Amino acid sequence: MKVETASEPVTSRRRKPVDWFAIVNTTFLIAAAVLCVLPLVHIIALSFSSSAAASAGYVKFWPVEFTLSSYEYTASRDEFWRSLWVSVQRVAIGTPLTLLLITLVSYPLSKESHVFRLRLVYAWIFFLTLLFNGGLIPTYITVKELGLLDSIWALVLPNAVPVFSVVLLLNFFREVPKELEEAAFMDGASYWTTLWKIYVPISKPALATLALFSMVEHWNQWFDGLIFMGSPSNYPLQSYLQTIVIQQNLANLTREELLSLAEISDRTLKSSQIFLGSLPIILAYPFLQKYFVKGIVLGSVKG
Amino acid sequence: MHLMLLPGLIFIIIFAYIPMSGLTIAFQKFIPAKGLFGDQTWIGLDNFRYVFELPSFTQVVWNTLYISSLKLILGLVVPIVFAILLNELRNQLVKRSIQTTIYLPYFLSWVVLGGILIDILSPSRGILNEFIMMLGFEPVFFLGDNKWFPVTLVLSDVWKTFGYGTIIYLAALTGIDPGQYEAATIDGANRWQKAWHITIPGMRMVIVLLAVLSLGQLLNAGFDQVFNLYSPQVYQSGDIVDTFVYRIGLLDAQYGVATAVGFFKSVVSFILISVSYFCAYRFAKYRIF
């Protein structure tokens, strides 16, 4: 409801007969959008084409010799579904955990130094980790010593506090009008209450953004899966896909490996798996967009 | 409030600070099989010296700086422009569809895009060059010409990420009070004035923030992209610090050297970020964190 009240005045204020700017602007944006969608169309077209046509590069934006065989094959692969499930779990656990942690961290850090004295020290402690990291070997050893290898936690915990998101969120928190917080304190609310009752609801667009970032990050990460998982059956989807799409070094292939290159990793199959593999995360965005509607902050403040 | 920080702090200490002890590798002739805490040979700054004495390293650093500073600027400007233009769209359905569409390329990996780009950008058969020739110009070998290769990297990267980049600006725009636009309209402000005086200031915080943070990425020119697009023909302009580290570290198994380069990158980022952090504070009275 708030959405409508907020956007109505915006639509009602233009009543010019022909808005040339709007036409040019829309055309330009649509052209840009088309440029962005073409590669995906190409991949989808490949996935529905025969492998002979695909291997020769005949497929552009429309399937050549239409077939569903690559999808049938993909659907029959246990590995594909198993790793898809791992990825879903990873996002389902990782994103809420990350949101919770960064909310908790960002709130104190968004305070001025005279309110929260050690603020700057903490801020730099967090911030430095964005710049310095120990590298693969010590991280692996840490994860291993914690006994997390081969579990979903190895994928979720090491990056549970993305400092980039913390910095963003604390800046969003700062934009929240001080009066709201002061009013809450007057009513005897604690810091905890203020955070949950005022800051979190008002920062929904920011949190939705960070939720999206976190989901995308968890979905796209493939390297940690390969390193921290001791068995391919625990790979998340992108790790699994990586082992398929990666460019093979043709110089060192044995003939048996070649056979599989010829039979299995042909381009139509790869394309169908790439497409299916990115579909869930692509769909997540339109879903989250409802939190991005203009004026929601104001609406809730006034309400 | 200390309590609120605690969980996050513990995570940071375990997964960032403890592994940081591994930076000692930079000062060792590190052999993995001897173990992280094993009997490694300490060689002081030899790894650093070795890298800086390699004839190709200066070139590599320059390439990196050139590519990444262009990416940094365009990567900042293009999403802002698109956010403003999207903000001007009235039809919510069109707006949302365009937003979703321009966000798509972000999800295609460079391995996949590499093959597609070779086709599109081919000087003899590519669509883009057919267009260029239609306009009466000579075809351009985008991926094979040392003049064009960095430009190609920058533009394709901007193309891939700008849609994703606009999201954060759009989130910032939700904070703007629509009443401000109404008031401005009543005052007779035109579209540009409103964009300049309301929309951009509304995003100011995010702009400053991302500008400062991306400065820290100045020595990261994008490993995945370069690795999948470069070739011996364009080593001269396209070899970057990260591909260099890949060859030294993984192919030659010189972990000490690879870690030393990583450490060097961190120090440079640290300096850049600190300087810009204090500049932002001094000149804009704004602490980014």
Place this chain on the structure above:
Amino acid sequence: MKGLTPRRRLIKLSVIVLACTLVLSACSSNNSGTGSTDGNGNSNANSGTPADTANGPMTKYDPPIEISMVRNLSDVVENNVLSVLEGETFEDNRWSRIYEEQLGIKINYDWVVKGNPDSDAYKQKMNVTLASGEIPDFTPVDAIQLKQLVDSELIQDMTQYYDQYASPLLKDILEQEGTAPFDAATYDGKLMAIPETGSNMESGMYLWVRTDWLDNLGLEPPKTMADVRAISKAFTENDPDDNGQDDTYGLVATKDLWGGFGGLEGFMAGFNAYPDIWIEDESGELVYGSIQPEVRDALLALQEMTQNGELDKEFGIKDGAKVSEDIASGKIGMEYGEQWNSIWPLQLNVNNDSDAQWQAFPIVSDLADNTSIKVPLKFRTTKFFAVRNGVENPEAIIKLFNMHVEKNWGETAEFDKYYAPPEAESVWQLSPVQPAPPKKNVEAFRAIAAAREANDFSTLEGEAKTIQEKIDSYESGSEEGFALWGWERIYGPDGSMGIADQYDKNGQYLLDKFVGAPTPTLVERQSTLEKLQNEVFVKIILGDPIETFDKFVEDWNNLGGEQITQEVNEWYEQTK
């Protein structure tokens, strides 16, 4: 808010627990992390049997022992084996069962990585494993990792175990490629790992030519380098596919320059140039092939061909997979590659155009007698099994080797069960150790050729039989058989293996003379020099002045090449 507090507390609690665990275990690894992993002895605790009582090459351990290993899961095994075999998994299958039942060896995998052993993921995983100090009992490593393990004194001397336990059959198989595989694993006279001997011969080069284009233009197969140049020119300029367009190329190259498909080693060999390998000069010293003047001539020829449009001017940015598209769409007339090229990518061409026909020919030169050209070979033994200190039955790995060769090529071989049953032809790859006779493919060809001669295929057995069935299927003209065109091109009457047979009989092979562990300077400079070389070569082929080559030779020497040459020769002295 009330709902959230306990959750937060829970998380906090678990985090603290984690932190404590970490601190504790970090301490313990500090204590034991000085390189000795004996204390970890996780898997062989129950191997109470002393080595002496289990003294035959294939004697069963009683009670059985457990060993730990690590390995990769290749696409082939995942897609062509495990997905078609009911009731068998990567951990529990016909190979693991026979090792357990007949040898009393139970194999546990510490980890399994999807991909090939030369993939980045596998290397990284191996490196972190080595660094974390807990290496498995038996570790498959490459030459660089083996050197590191030896330097770290983590592994055992295997000399006496190999002598004592290797079966005659195994010794015969592993030693078929001469002493090089063992030299590569020998440090200070001790055999520090068991090499899984690879077939050098498989890296031999052939000239694959589209014979339907030859016929179309009325040309003869190439006998000399001049022929190759003439055919290449004709394929480029005379519209061999009759489509009225100037869209064909005589030859291909890839941005990597070398390799099993589209590699230029074969072309260069026609100039007596042997890039990327170490060869012996007249004085008996080793010299690096890439910096010899013959390479200059070959580059110059390639440059001319590129300027004529016989090579794709865009090859410098295309890898093999990308170039295979040009093959598939019928733009290419010749390519240098290994014997399997007909299966991939040439089959792709035939799938799209059933009139297309390719045939392998021996590489040629301008020498009077073509049988005296040398065919360069890379050293293909890249996997060595190292045994951790403290493992009580180090010979177990040799017993696994023995069993593997016995069940595939020995007296009790069950080819259709353990090597290649029709439904899953790569079943042998389920075994963690895969030693195989290096010449098995050419032997199979010889058997088939003999049977063809005698017109009696009933005598064929094992791999040769399976292959002949493929050829029969192809010749039947069925749709299924059409997909086996590539096999017929390898093992058929004018197959590439026939040429391998000739190469072998004429003694034409020229093996890379340096097979030892990378020398210190090689480790430091290899990738730098390799990058320099490929950059210069690609640019010369694309038109840089040939004098760049002379500059390259100078740079190569100055940037460490000279030092490397010296170190390589020191090694060579030792092994003589």
